[in-house]
Amino acid sequence: MLDIKRLREAPDVIRQAVRNKNEKGSVDAVLEADTRRRDIIVEVEQLKNTRNVVSQDIARLKKEKQDADGKIAEMKIVSDRIKELDEELRDVDAGLREGLLMLPNICHESVPVGGSAVDNLELRSWIPEHTMGINEDPEHPVLDHVELGRKLDILDFDRGAKLSGSGFPLYVNQGATLERALINFMLDTHLREHGYREVFPPFVVNTESMYGTGQLPKMSEDMYRCADDDLYLIPTAEVPITNMYRDEILDEAQVPTYFCGYSACFRREAGSYGKQTKGFLRVHQFNKVELVKFVRPEHSYDELESLVGNVERVLQLLEIPYRVLLLCTGDTSFSSAKTYDIEVWSPAEGAWLEASSCSNFEDYQARRANIRFRPEGQGSKPQFVHTLNGSGLATSRLMVAILENYQTPDGKIIVPKPLQPYTGFAMIG
RNA sequence: GGAAGGGUGGCAGAGUUGGUCGAUUGCGCCGGUCUUGAAAACCGGAGAUGGGCAACCAUCCGUGGGUUCGAAUCCUACCCCUUCCGCCA
Secondary structure, three states: OHHHHHHHHOOHHHHHHHHHHOOOOOHHHHHHHHHHHHHHHHHHHHHHHHHHHHHHHHHHHHOOOOOOOOHHHHOOOOOOOOOOOOOOOHHHHHHHHHHOOOOOOOOOOOOOHHHHHOEEEEEEOOOOHHHOOOOOOOOOOOOOOHHHHHHHEOOOOHHHHHHHHHOOOEOHHHOHHHHHHHHHHHHHHHHOOOOOEEOOOOEEHHHHHHHHOOOOOOOOOHHOOEEEOEEEEEHHHHHHHHHOOEEEEEHHHHHHHEEEEEEEEEEOOOOOOOOOOOOOOOOEEEEEEEEEEOOOOHHHHHHHHHHHHHHHHHHHHHHOOOOEEEEHHOOOOOOOOOOEOOOEEEEEEEEEEEEEEEEEEEOHHHHHOEEEEOOOOOOOOOOEEEEEEEEEEEEEHHHHHHHHHOOOOOOEEEEOOOHHHHOOOOOEE
16 A cells, blocks of 8 residues: 555656556545545544533533533534534545555666566576576477476376366375475575575465455455455465564564465466466466565665575576566556566476566555554654565476476486485486 | 353553543653663653644544443444363364
């Protein structure tokens, strides 16, 4: 949620920023509601002041056994008017909040203006030696991850579909072990090398939490909902982890705090059928290790850089080719002010696959979720924290990259070295 | 699923014959005295949100509704938490 003051002070800037993000929330409707709201407040507060003052008089008169009937009758009229105005104020407030919730976060000035993915900026790429020239041998064309998974009996998409429907992967044998190893390796790396604290969150959350991080109200059709209990399956661990501190005031010492946690992630992917649905490329359930930071406002952009660095470190250790993109305004998500995507290379698809998205939300989520901290020093008022998060990383796309980049000419898979202590084997097949 | 208890300021915890209760107190916090420094002790300060944005004013005691001139205090509906019992992993 944006600060209403920003809208009042620079409505044109916000209007343009909303357009740059391809969003259609109305700045004018919000401003209109805001004006009306303040008018009502002025009037109703005056009346309430009268009522408070006169009520004191009434109390005094009664104590002195004097007649107060006239004043009481007078206040009855005032009270009725207050009730009317309060009701209107409640409606205006609700409308204002609704309008504000539909406005996206405003992108940082360093974000390139652009309409879609084609305007994203590739910042750097990293290609490990062992993957170079992998699909240049005409005798042994690379196999894609689905084929490798079937041949080696480690991924069973057909039975996954039987159990739950397409998009619910079933890992078997060494595939299941590899998946588990990957999760543990990533967690350990972030915990031991990057100073994160571990959390293991619930996989379902309530409505308030979904509003807090900005999934609601906009993304409701993309989430699985348990209607009987009014709970949602999380689309990412960002939701429970960021909401840990919802409606709390943190101590100075708790900022910054870095959290790292694994969760399964559930996405309906409504409306995206038909594109890239093969195997792991687009799934309804996947595993992800998530990084979340709560930081001081003045450090959040430095924290974003180090967050990206933490993610890159995992890919370098695993020796997987990747590139880093700075998303343009049109491709930056609703709640984010600046986002880097990290994509891994799939030699079989001949394409980069998004495996991580690292964002600085500034105070947008903190304002929605009411997460503040109290700076030290005299006269210190609570201030909104800045929140950041990034996938560190999603295993589905990573699994594609591992299987395809580590395949041997005879159809086996070499397990990346740092995963071998976790799997207990060095080769699949 | 059954029963009981409870939701108050950063935390803990008082406050029900409705009327200076935004609320006693303790801890924590900030400033000061003392000290080489710190602790302890003592003195003082400080809630949050909103409107003017200075004085000041309004709102906030789980949430909504009601009674009343006036409610943390009375009525009502709902939500959440804790404990116990039953059932199950």
